[in-house]
Amino acid sequence: MSVKTFLLPDLGEGLAEAELVKWLVAVGDTVVIDQPIAEVETAKSMVEVPSPYAGTVHQLHGAAGEMIQVDTPLISVLEEGSEAEPATASQPVREVALSYREEERAGVAEPEAEGSGNVLIGYGTPDGLAAKARKRRPRGGAVGTAPAQAQVRAAVSVPLRAPLVISPLVRKLARDRGIDIATLAGSGIGGLILRSDVEAASAAPVAAAVVAAPAPAAAPAPAAAPAAQPAVVAPRAASAETGELDSRSGLAVASRTPITGVRKTIAQAMARSRSEIPEATVWVDVDATALLEMRSSLKARDPQNTPGLLAFIARFVVAGLQKYPELNSRIETNAQGDVEIVGFDGINLGIAAQTDRGLMVPAIRNAQQLSARGINAELARLTEVTRSGKATVAELTSGTFTLNNYGVFGVDGSAAIINYPEVAILGVGRIIDKPWVVNGELAVRKVTELTLAFDHRVCDGGVAAGFLRFVADAMENPAGALADL
Structure with missing residues (x-):
């Protein structure tokens, strides 16, 4: 055998x-x-x-x-x-x-x-x-x-002495809910205790309390017992439907969803970003009329090979990062315990993408070597593999700066959280018709909002504003900007 x-x-x-x-x-x-x-x-x-x-x-x-x-x-x-x-x-x-x-x-x-x-x-x-x-x-x-x-x-054979638990997450869940894991009978292979066993056991005390509540007490109740009686009756009625009552709000608990996998990673990264990065935010409204007109003209001549708007904006962002490399860096602590700003010879431009598994940020590696058409092709490929769950770990973790197009969700702006361990993120809002002054006269223009959140440790407001203004000017005069790229 x-x-x-x-x-x-x-x-x-x-x-x-x-x-x-x-x-x-x-x-x-x-x-x-x-x-x-x-x-x-x-x-x-x-x-x-x-x-x-x-x-x-x-x-x-x-x-x-x-x-x-x-x-x-x-x-x-x-x-x-x-x-x-x-x-x-x-x-x-x-x-x-x-x-x-x-x-x-x-x-x-x-x-x-x-x-x-x-x-x-x-x-x-x-x-x-x-x-x-x-x-x-x-x-x-x-x-x-x-x-x-x-x-x-x-x-x-002695579960009280040696509970069959492999996952440290299951042990932590049991500790957090006050459950003695040695008393559980595992439903996994060979009696292995799983997360579902702990979750099932956590609901048992509530159910037991509901059943025991109507039984008369063996000893006389203390004087305070009548005042406490409504608190016993109310949980019984609410718990009859869900089996659990939230002690803080008094409402029945409709569901519990463990934070695992990608959602857990996102939560940890966002929490770490907020706790460790002293971020600041700058924003500017941009007249994108010329950019839209230029793309429409290119599309009329070559419908198949015309880059999307996001590809053009991404190319302007890459050029801006080459001029302001402080925003294309990372904060690290070296072996001696000193904090350093680590710069990179190249730009891996992360593009935030919403998927069924959560927010992903695949990176266009060495984006400075690509034209707007090259960025558009790589963006399409990365979006497809990311949404199908086939993106590699390297593609999802190698970014050095993130571009987030939340305008597709119909919002104008956002106080975005920096994608840790990067030091900046640029958000693009929706493009809508707005009144705009052109050559001293009021006109209706296609306007969007750019928002930059940055780590104040790597630069001051002058650098952040300079980068943001560079991208905005390129969007307002795309032909001149592309001529220099």
Whole structure:
């Protein structure tokens, strides 16, 4: 019997987990090396995972929608020419899974051992219990293997002492909700405790309180009991529909949506941007009539190859960043602990794109080397792969400046949050008809608003205003600007 178990690999940038979106194979299917077997979504992108083995699918470790930790079993394949034995087919899978459960047990079975015991996938406590446990349990047929495996099986059979939890996020969720995770019965493979188990347990106390409320008390109630009685009756009525009542508002809780995957990454980046970057904002109204007229003229002559308005604006932004490179930089702390402004030889222009998975910012790499037509073609490609979930981690994280066209949502302006760790973001509002003074006379013009949010640590208002005015002037006189680019 030769069953090969494939562990979920690190899909980039040290991400510790991924959501299993869907299986591309089923138990009993024949697979070949490098055949896609599953689609998984990380905090950065959606990717297809290829099989490193050829043979017959023996077992799928996980269901669609489940979070799977890196370096834990994803799929087991029975190699060609082998026959699985029911009694031992799962042995390789169980052995790998238990090794990680041992790490999660660090500090539980032997609290007197050294080490923090706070072990994440891929990050251990070398001097702690996890390292000692691995040394005590040799693999294969070495002397002492059977007693070590018996010890592991004994630990697994006592859930109060060693709860089967791989994900540190599940442990944190249980702590935040005041749940003793050792009392839970896991619904995952081998009794693994999942996020859904913790969420189900968190609703149990409320339901218990509702059932117990009508029962008479065994002892006489204190004097304050009558005043508290309405607070007991009201939750019972509200909780009958949803099973949970919000203690702050008194309203029934309609839903709870975990912040995971891309939304979690966006939330963390936005919070970090607001807490770390001392940002300032400048804005200006721009007469874009000439830009629209120029593009209409080009489109009349060559409908297929005329860049979109955003491509022209992006080209002006790139030229502005070449003139004001302070806005195309990053704040970093060096090895000595000193804060530095890191400049770049090139511009990776990020374009904010709204997708079903949240706001993404794919980057046009080395945009300074492209014309407006080149930017337009790369923008179309990046938008397509990003919205289909196929953009790479590098494409989504390599930007050095962000351009955000929120005018497509019908708004004029926005106090945008800088896309951390960048130092500036330029927003473009909708283009609408407005009264405008031209050569001393009132006229109706196509007007938009440009808004620049910037990190005040890298430059002062003069640089930010100079950049913003450069882009605005280029939009108001596009032919002259393009002649110089």
